[in-house]
Amino acid sequence: MWRKxxxxxxxxxxxxxxxxxxxxxxxxxxxxxxxxxxQDAYGQAVSVDGKSMRVDVxxxxxxxxxxxxxxxxxxxxxxxxxxxxxxxxxxxxxxTIEPFGYGLSDKTPQDRTIENIVEELxxxxxxxxxxxxxxxxxxxxxxYSLYWANQYPDEVKGFIGIDPSVPGMxxxxxxxxxxxxxxxxxxYLTKVTNAVGLNRLLSAGNPRNAVYADTTYxxxxxxxxxxxxxxxxxxxxxxxxxxxxxxxxxxxxxxxxRFPDQVAVLQxxxxxxxxxxxxxxxxxxxxxxxxxxxxxxxxxxxxxLHFEYLDQxxxxxxxxxx
Numbered sequence: 001m002w003r004k005x006x007x008x009x010x011x012x013x014x015x016x017x018x019x020x021x022x023x024x025x026x027x028x029x030x031x032x033x034x035x036x037x038x039q040d041a042y043g044q045a046v047s048v049d050g051k052s053m054r055v056d057v058x059x060x061x062x063x064x065x066x067x068x069x070x071x072x073x074x075x076x077x078x079x080x081x082x083x084x085x086x087x088x089x090x091x092x093x094x095x096t097i098e099p100f101g102y103g104l105s106d107k108t109p110q111d112r113t114i115e116n117i118v119e120e121l122x123x124x125x126x127x128x129x130x131x132x133x134x135x136x137x138x139x140x141x142x143x144y145s146l147y148w149a150n151q152y153p154d155e156v157k158g159f160i161g162i163d164p165s166v167p168g169m170x171x172x173x174x175x176x177x178x179x180x181x182x183x184x185x186x187x188y189l190t191k192v193t194n195a196v197g198l199n200r201l202l203s204a205g206n207p208r209n210a211v212y213a214d215t216t217y218x219x220x221x222x223x224x225x226x227x228x229x230x231x232x233x234x235x236x237x238x239x240x241x242x243x244x245x246x247x248x249x250x251x252x253x254x255x256x257x258r259f260p261d262q263v264a265v266l267q268x269x270x271x272x273x274x275x276x277x278x279x280x281x282x283x284x285x286x287x288x289x290x291x292x293x294x295x296x297x298x299x300x301x302x303x304x305l306h307f308e309y310l311d312q313x314x315x316x317x318x319x320x321x322x
Contacts, residue, residue: 024195024196024197034229034233035233037225037226041222042056042078042079042223043096044057046124048123048127049108051108052104052106053098053099053100053124054097054098054104054105055078055095055128057094058086058089059089061093064092065134066088066095066136067095067125067133067134068084068095068136069138070096070098070137070139070141071140072183072240072243073187073236073240073244075102075227076098076104076226076227077096077097077099077103078096078103079103079226080213082096082219083306084306087311088314088317092321095125095128097125099121101238103230108120108239112240112250113249113253114246114250114254132157133155133156134156134160135148135158135160136159136161137162138162138163138164139303140165141165142161142163143166143250145159146164146257147253147257149260150257158263158264159263159264161265162313163268165251166254166284167251167254167256167286167287168255168279169251169277169280170248170251180244180248187241187244190235191235194232199231199232200232203228203232207228210228210232211224211228214306214307215307258287258289258290259287259288259294261290262289263289263293264289265294265295266294266317268299268309269296269298269299270299270303271298272301272302272303281298
């Protein structure tokens, strides 16, 4: 009896191995065939340190400038933040930047320290000719904005955070393993399921199955297909994984920082994260300018508040900036 069971298990393992090998080969071929669809699919290229950084500019250049920064691991910051950028561009010049390793930007061997990332992003903004601007960052983009504002306080007029990462956020651990460890497990799992072609197969008939985006926004078929390809073929590449390696160190570098007094701050924080982490709201208050030019608004939603509360966020920003 046990001999038959072992034989069946052996054949099942061999079959699984064959499927994985076949899926990996087919996926590699598909990557080659779809690569041409990414050529200048959106935005414009800006040269930074001899490499190409992709940006998208919407709205009138004479209006106040808002720089949009995505969270960690976004397959395409420009496409993910497209609904927010489109809504804000009615009143502002909205520029979404894809850091190296993200979207259509080049990859880089430079370590993803907060110093290097912010300096590269700032070089991009300099090349675009912006002398004053507002930073608007989701998740880790908020932590980079905090460091950025402290390095260039005379340029940054204000900061708008969408459940932004903050110093001290790793001090409280609500799970048996650290949040960084959870992020690593999630990243490697995505890399594996992408490599064997599973995610490509599951999204073959519906690109939205492969992307994490605002489900109510009317993306074009081309945009969804490009978003899908980037999610399958570019997510968690070496540059992004290097950023994950430095995540804890980058949070620690910003410890003790708060926004300078000349930088006004408006932060939207997630009610879900406030329930999960008892210190979440206070940590966001701790980085406000000492002169009181800061506001924290709690919205009862997930970490991706720009998907769930787009209209409310845009209305608050318009009233805040003017």
